[in-house]
Amino acid sequence: MIQALIDSLAAAAQGLPMTLALWLGGVAIGIVAGFLIGALRFFAPLALTWPLAAAVEAVRGTPFLVQCFLLYFGGPFIGIDLSPVVAGLVALSVYGAAYFSEVFRAGFMAVPKGQLEAARMLGLSRPQTVLRIMLPVMALAVLPSLVNLAVILIKETAVLSIITVPELTFRVQGVGSATFAFAETTLVLALVYWALTEATSWAARGLERRIERRMAA
Amino acid sequence: MNPVLQVRALERRVGDVEILRRISLDVMPGEAIGVIGPSGSGKSSLLRCIAGLDPISGGEVLVEGKSARPGDGAIGMVFQQFNLWPHLTARDNVALALKLVRGMAAKDADAKAEAALAKVGLGALGGRKPAALSGGQQQRVAIARTLAMEPRVLLFDEPTAALDPELTTEVLDVIRALAASGVTMLVVSHEMGFVASLSTRVVFLDHGVVVQAAPPAEVFGGGGEPRVKTFLKTYLDRVAWTKDA
Numbered sequence: 001m002i003q004a005l006i007d008s009l010a011a012a013a014q015g016l017p018m019t020l021a022l023w024l025g026g027v028a029i030g031i032v033a034g035f036l037i038g039a040l041r042f043f044a045p046l047a048l049t050w051p052l053a054a055a056v057e058a059v060r061g062t063p064f065l066v067q068c069f070l071l072y073f074g075g076p077f078i079g080i081d082l083s084p085v086v087a088g089l090v091a092l093s094v095y096g097a098a099y100f101s102e103v104f105r106a107g108f109m110a111v112p113k114g115q116l117e118a119a120r121m122l123g124l125s126r127p128q129t130v131l132r133i134m135l136p137v138m139a140l141a142v143l144p145s146l147v148n149l150a151v152i153l154i155k156e157t158a159v160l161s162i163i164t165v166p167e168l169t170f171r172v173q174g175v176g177s178a179t180f181a182f183a184e185t186t187l188v189l190a191l192v193y194w195a196l197t198e199a200t201s202w203a204a205r206g207l208e209r210r211i212e213r214r215m216a217a
Numbered sequence: 218m219n220p221v222l223q224v225r226a227l228e229r230r231v232g233d234v235e236i237l238r239r240i241s242l243d244v245m246p247g248e249a250i251g252v253i254g255p256s257g258s259g260k261s262s263l264l265r266c267i268a269g270l271d272p273i274s275g276g277e278v279l280v281e282g283k284s285a286r287p288g289d290g291a292i293g294m295v296f297q298q299f300n301l302w303p304h305l306t307a308r309d310n311v312a313l314a315l316k317l318v319r320g321m322a323a324k325d326a327d328a329k330a331e332a333a334l335a336k337v338g339l340g341a342l343g344g345r346k347p348a349a350l351s352g353g354q355q356q357r358v359a360i361a362r363t364l365a366m367e368p369r370v371l372l373f374d375e376p377t378a379a380l381d382p383e384l385t386t387e388v389l390d391v392i393r394a395l396a397a398s399g400v401t402m403l404v405v406s407h408e409m410g411f412v413a414s415l416s417t418r419v420v421f422l423d424h425g426v427v428v429q430a431a432p433p434a435e436v437f438g439g440g441g442e443p444r445v446k447t448f449l450k451t452y453l454d455r456v457a458w459t460k461d462a
Contacts (some may be wrong), residue, residue, distance in 0.1 A: 084234065114296055117270055118294075118359075121363075123289065124317055215346055
């Protein structure tokens with residue numbers, strides 16, 4: 001049993017870099033794409049953006065597991081033949097983008113109308129108002145939600161094991177399959193993910209406190 | 218002398234509802250017009266239409282003979298909810314439009330912002346963010362921000378409605394000082410004593426119509442129209458009750 005725990009930890013150490021790389025990549029691409037989608041859906045007329053809205057709803061309305069299967073096993077039928085790692089990164093990015101876009105869209109809507117009217121009365125142009133007022137005010141409003149979503153995405157990376165991405169879960173489950181020590185390996189998995197989410201949440205809280213202090217100065 | 222602000226047969230309709238009905242008003246330089254009336258009478262709508270923030274259905278608004286639009290510098294507006302930008306210090310709130318719109322160098326804009334803040338009694342607090350200021354201080358920053366752009370006419374839309382009585386006083390004192398220094402203004406307020414002492418003329422609005430436009434002594438001194446008297450009696454009864462209690 002001790003041996004199984006040690007083996008699991010070793011496997012976890014092997015899989016951790018892949019998990020972190022996919023997570024960071026997925027969050028980075030997801031935030032950039034999500035911002036663009038959210039901004040388009042807020043500023044452009046509905047007649048142009050309804051396909052985006054439909055895509056976001058489709059991603060939000062289906063399980064991540066199903067999306068991974070569709071991309072990895074269904075992709076080759078329409079000429080999208082991706083390696084497990086690339087498919088995993090794409091799936092995570094698309095999934096993240098859909099949720100991040102909703103956070104950004106809500107953030108744009110949350111900017112008080114009066115602050116924009118004040119800018120208008122003082123003669124700021126529309127681009128100036130967006131860049132100097134809307135974006136900073138929106139960024140402050142959405143920061144906690146962005147961080148929360150990023151932390152959730154760490155856990156979603158575990159799903160990628162199902163399409164054989166050699167990340168944390170895939171590696172540790174390998175030990176389980178070889179030794180039948182499923183309880184030990186799963187326990188290690190749970191503890192490692194928990195430690196990861198605690199660490200990121202802790203870092204995020206520090207960041208939020210710093211920003212709050214700057215706002216109250 | 219020509220009027221600074223001319224409102225001519227101003228109308229605003231939303232669907233079938235007439236918010237403002239053919240309102241005309243000439244404001245001379247240095248005048249302080251107090252706009253009073255019951256809630257929903259169109260006071261804020263009148264200010265927002267003059268500012269160009271709400272579309273008008275008829276008539277026109279002229280500042281120094283030219284039709285005004287938001288942001289052209291002719292009209293400044295102070296809002297009930299202050300509407301400061303929360304990510305900027307008080308100084309930057311005032312200086313931003315000076316830099317972006319007037320094209321002033323950062324150093325000059327900051328100096329002018331400091332001067333405007335000093336004028337509203339906030340010389341020492343320019344480095345603070347809105348969240349670190351009281352409501353009264355925030356509203357004074359908003360006044361400084363508008364003042365710094367040197368508009369021809371200043372509009373105040375219930376500037377103290379979001380403040381408690383103590384903070385109200387500090388804001389009203391600032392507005393009073395501006396009026397005394399000759400700033401042309403329209404002030405929508407429920408502070409009757411303030412309106413009476415500040416205004417050169419008082420406009421009473423009800424259901425989108427100007428019921429009376431006269432010097433404060435006339436409006437508040439018993440010479441008012443019947444509708445105005447009823448309104449003021451309700452107000453005075455409430456003040457009397459507050460004093461008794």
